[in-house]
Amino acid sequence: MTKRRILVTAALPYANGHIHIGHLVEYIQTDIWVRFQKLRGHQCLFVCADDTHGTAIMMRARQEGRSEEALIAEMSQAHQADFAKFQVAFDNYGSTNSESNRKFCHEIWEAQRKAGRVVEAEVTRPFDEQEGIFLADRFVKGTCPRCKSPDQYGDNCDKCGCTYTPDELIDPVSTLSGTTPTMKATTQLFIQIEPLHDFLTEWTQCGQHLQDEVANYLKGHFLGDKLRDWDVSRPKPYFGFEIPDSTDNCWYVWFDAPIGYIGSTHDWCQKHGEQTEDWWKNPDTEIHHFIGKDITYFHTLFWPAMLKTAGFTLPTKVHIHGFLTVDGEKMSKSKGTFIKASTFGNHIDPTFLRYYFSSKLGSRLDDLDLSFQDFIDKVNSDLVGKVVNIASRAAKFISGSELCDSYPADEGLFEQAAAEGEQIASYYENCDYSQAIRLIMAQADRANKYVEDKQPWVLRKDPEKATELREVCSVALNLFRQIVIYLSPVLPEIAQKTGELLNDPITSWEQSQTPITGNKVEAYQHMLKRVEEKSIEIMVEESKAENSAEAPAAGSQWNDSAEPLEAEPLAEECSIEDFVKVDLRVARIIEANHVEGADKLLQLTLSLGGDATRNVFAGIKSAYAPEDLIGRLVVCVANLKPRKMRFGMSEGMVAAAGAGGKEIFLLNPDDGAKPGHRVH
């Protein structure tokens, strides 16, 4: 077999949210494919990165009063932790906000300019005067002009399905500030796609690069008409890369996001002494993108167009998958089926999700349904009851001893399964994982029947049959190992444990073709624990709770007024170093008194636990009575320089929100916080 050089990407997760089980369909699908290719001995590089730019990130950072860089750094850590937990192993995980990415954005932009593909045009966009930014369609909400449904986004109505522009909305409102946007003219930069129309038709319709249904979709929806120019600039302020020859603008996030694939590859090359050109400007390198169907046109029209113009290698194949549904419905926050990867991983072994997805994934872009009952039945019976069970029932009769020195007669089982190897491999290659799993499970059934027929538990009782017992176990364990090799792209952890059990690490697909002999068998330990229905219930409940807690931060649906933020605009940006200078502590109010002669102040004695106390004068008399305060927990600034006041020394402040007067609200830590805990 010739060794292929394969570059694989999964879509870049947006830094505005955590990884959830819907995302995992893609990362698990891709990771399996990559592990399969590596197992087959090909050179395969798997890169990804966080997608970090855009208005959403900018606004969230503002709301949270920190820099975009701090926000995206935190999200990148969280994303990578989630991926690691689900055994998704990237060779490099980068960021679109990197210098390598900027470099390739410049290069590709330069190429578009040179080719004469960039044009300017004036467009009128909704503008938020208060925030001072132009609004994307989804940041404008209002009443649908056709069916009058309230609270619809600026591009289309999800009630009646009609499309329109934001200025057609009745009573439009900026979701950022709550103010009414004005329409303002701006000059933006566009990349022309139409000159590549013929090329794109050929590239998409030739049957090599896309699934048939995707090719049909493009043909029917886009390629039948003139291709519109693509709007790739956004006026500042915008969190993104400044366009070098148009410095009032940044590139639209969707311009630099796919270029992140190249940036991340470059990062890897730098670390491993390789040339990026060998991966991206080399017809011998295969490039495979795995994406969801929601971003089809970016990857099948814009992206090939940009690459073509800039002289990069075009994707060999774009693999497009459908969405995840849960129990037949869209994931729902209120039903608790919008489950974050971290939440799932806290309750259920990620191996099970990898297996379940693979048992249902085909090569087409059908949606995939996670039915909890089906999930429990399938993973328990297939993985625990069938696969792992083979080792569990055979290993104990031989552990501590060795497998036979030559592989015994096994009624042709090993050979039959070995012969099926190429068929299984071809299913993996074509992303028909469900078919591969089908074949492999049939092998597991045969192996279990073999053990059943040979009755090692009976042989064990007769010392004269010791040799036969050893043979049966050698066969069973070899059949088990063969199955695990076939499953190892899906179940890397089980492969690892099997390697340890039999003292022979699984590193190559070829190992499935030859039985091992003479290896010492270690003591068998459970490789998987069955899934309990209870775990699912707890996980769903927890997801419900998480989502209802998060909802207020999401803002718009609660109709919170913009007034408080307007009344007191955000302070100047501060660094994390600045923030940690302020030592906020949980404290208990152990004494509260009126202050003789003061009309706003109360005197509080705060306990930080143990003997540590602070005497604090707080301007909260108008809202709180001293007797109501005693015993409650508050947050105080514990390292504030003491200040002498008319009534005595004040050694800190208590944190409170509100406009003043009756509207003063002390911060209250959730249950469980103890005096002395620092607030981070």
Add this chain to the structure above:
RNA sequence: CGCGGGGUGGAGCAGUCUGGUAGCUCGCGAGGCUCAUAACCUCGAGGUCGCAGGUUCGAAUCCUGUCCCCGCCA
């Protein structure tokens, strides 16, 4: 409205291109085994393959019509 996908025993699916009266996994019922995480093995019940026509010696499979579901429209 348009485009795309789909409707097969209780559940999830394969089979449809290359027609020959239906298959897999789970669940269910009976029995067996007791090595194994109530795991494993055997047998069984259960489907007029959405509906109605048509082509054919013969259709889940091809054709026409029809009902329903889902997805997509920068």
